[in-house]
Amino acid sequence: MTNNIKVVQPSDIHKEETYTPTSGMKSAARRALRWKEEGKAKGAGTPVGWGRATDIVAGRSMSLSTVKRMYSFFSRHEVDKKGKDFYNNSNPSNGRIMWDAWGGDAGFSWSRKIVEREKNRAQKAWEGSAFNR
Template identity: 45%
Template structure:
């Protein structure tokens, strides 16, 4: 499958990914190699393919439960949950909203 188009990540997505990388370095937890690679892609403003958008859409759908399970450790800089760090690596809330919009358009195409 060849992707027909590419998409540019937003500054808010890049910022969340950078925060995730910082927290991962500081706390030595959160995310997988795939998540770290995605964070670098986002933080560097590299284009996202249709496949990337679909992969991100699936990630956020699967990991919404992490948000609910983290409680006070969600959005914490002093003791963040591993799930929160992973969420940021994928671009955080900004990416989830952005990806949902792009995914709907791709599904209609």
């Protein structure tokens, strides 16, 4: 009698996909950190937002969960673009500073693309599953 047990090697275990910030995101986050150093970010952001800027500038890979949080941030704060001084680079609004801390426009389009791609993958998996019959 043969045993049909497959031995799983460590290399066989699925690793969560990670995502690397783009150069545009790094540039925006670097600008936000510079504005903070210059004292222009009084009252702006949270430790999470400033940590995100630091991670982006360092080029640290991000999990899908983090990318989803970024997309959520941008979706909630897109309205900040209509605020006073959002486009004033010499005296930017706190909304602009934190928009850039999270990766700016490049971060918004990057996170949206990843989230939409993952939603499409999940939908296709559902459509092909036995649960959808």
